[in-house]
Amino acid sequence: MFENLSDRLERSFKILKGEGKITEINVAETLKDVRRALLDADVNYKVAKTFTDTVKKKALGMNVLTAVKPGQMMVKIVHDELADLMGGESVGLKLEGRPAIILMSGLQGSGKTTFSGKLANMLKTKQHKNPLLVACDVYRPAAIEQLKVVAAQIGVPVYSEDNNKDVVEIANNAIKEAKTKGNDVVIIDTAGRLAVDEEMMNEIETLKNSVNPDETLFVVDSMTGQDAVNTAKEFNDRLDFDGVVLTKLDGDTRGGAAISIRTVVTKPIKFVGTGEKMEAIDVFHPSRMADRILG
Numbered sequence: 001m002f003e004n005l006s007d008r009l010e011r012s013f014k015i016l017k018g019e020g021k022i023t024e025i026n027v028a029e030t031l032k033d034v035r036r037a038l039l040d041a042d043v044n045y046k047v048a049k050t051f052t053d054t055v056k057k058k059a060l061g062m063n064v065l066t067a068v069k070p071g072q073m074m075v076k077i078v079h080d081e082l083a084d085l086m087g088g089e090s091v092g093l094k095l096e097g098r099p100a101i102i103l104m105s106g107l108q109g110s111g112k113t114t115f116s117g118k119l120a121n122m123l124k125t126k127q128h129k130n131p132l133l134v135a136c137d138v139y140r141p142a143a144i145e146q147l148k149v150v151a152a153q154i155g156v157p158v159y160s161e162d163n164n165k166d167v168v169e170i171a172n173n174a175i176k177e178a179k180t181k182g183n184d185v186v187i188i189d190t191a192g193r194l195a196v197d198e199e200m201m202n203e204i205e206t207l208k209n210s211v212n213p214d215e216t217l218f219v220v221d222s223m224t225g226q227d228a229v230n231t232a233k234e235f236n237d238r239l240d241f242d243g244v245v246l247t248k249l250d251g252d253t254r255g256g257a258a259i260s261i262r263t264v265v266t267k268p269i270k271f272v273g274t275g276e277k278m279e280a281i282d283v284f285h286p287s288r289m290a291d292r293i294l295g
């Protein structure tokens with residue numbers, strides 16, 4: 001597991017140093033620990049292998065073996081490489097349209113509606129924006145109701161059309177309303193299915209092409225491991241989304257989804273969800289995630 005990976009690294013290097021026979025082979029042995037931890041965390045095998053190979057090269061290149069504190073140095077190398085693997089820097093939202101449009105995508109239950117509310121709340125309270133939430137999950141009346149409940153909690157308006165199932169029309173009407181009422185950000189919550197299906201993909205693709213969003217975000221449950229990676233790939237192939245939102249990180253002790261998704265779809269993770277409350281949202285910081293992974 002990821003817990004105490006840094007302690008493990010430090011310890012194994014101390015032992016090696018004590019024995020006075022640190023060699024390339026010993027380094028490789030220690031890095032097996034890292035690889036095992038990554039695999040335990042559901043990181044794809046190839047990604048884990050490439051990662052440890054890179055770390056090994058760096059470690060040997062930096063002469064970690066003769067360092068006074070090789071363990072700590074090793075932890076730093078692993079930390080920096082992990083952060084790099086997850087994109088290095090935080091990537092924010094590009095909201096240039098008037099209004100700016102954000103389209104949410106992802107499977108049912110991934111946390112789209114909750115995140116739409118969290119993001120609206122964050123934009124309202126931290127960036128003094130005036131967002132409008134749009135209910136485009138038209139197949140489940142409960143979904144529209146849920147968005148209204150969330151919106152009421154944060155004091156943000158919702159645009160919905162009770163008897164209309166045409167999401168393109170609803171979204172475009174919502175954008176018109178935003179222009180009239182002075183909402184500078186429009187957040188469109190969409191329908192998800194339990195698994196990727198053609199109808200859902202067609203619908204959201206058509207919606208994306210029609211509203212031309214500033215940001216298309218893919219929302220994914222971080223607890224779903226390798227499935228999360230496959231789903232991310234399928235959505236990205238169709239939507240070419242701009243960023244990923246990793247939800248339910250409060251329940252995920254492993255964090256491997258962050259590494260795998262970033263590596264497979266090469267799109268930045270922009271936000272994380274860390275609970276059910278409206279305030280449980282954070283901008284994604286690769287370095288902090290690396291800290292968390294190292295434990």
Ligand code: GDP
Nearest residue numbers: 108109110111112113114247248273274275276
């Ligand atoms: P949607 O179907 O994609 O719109 O998903 P919902 O927003 O309805 O979320 C599904 C469930 O996950 C709900 O019970 C949410 O309260 C819960 N949820 C969403 N985000 C988080 C999170 O970051 N942490 C936790 N623990 N639960 C979350």
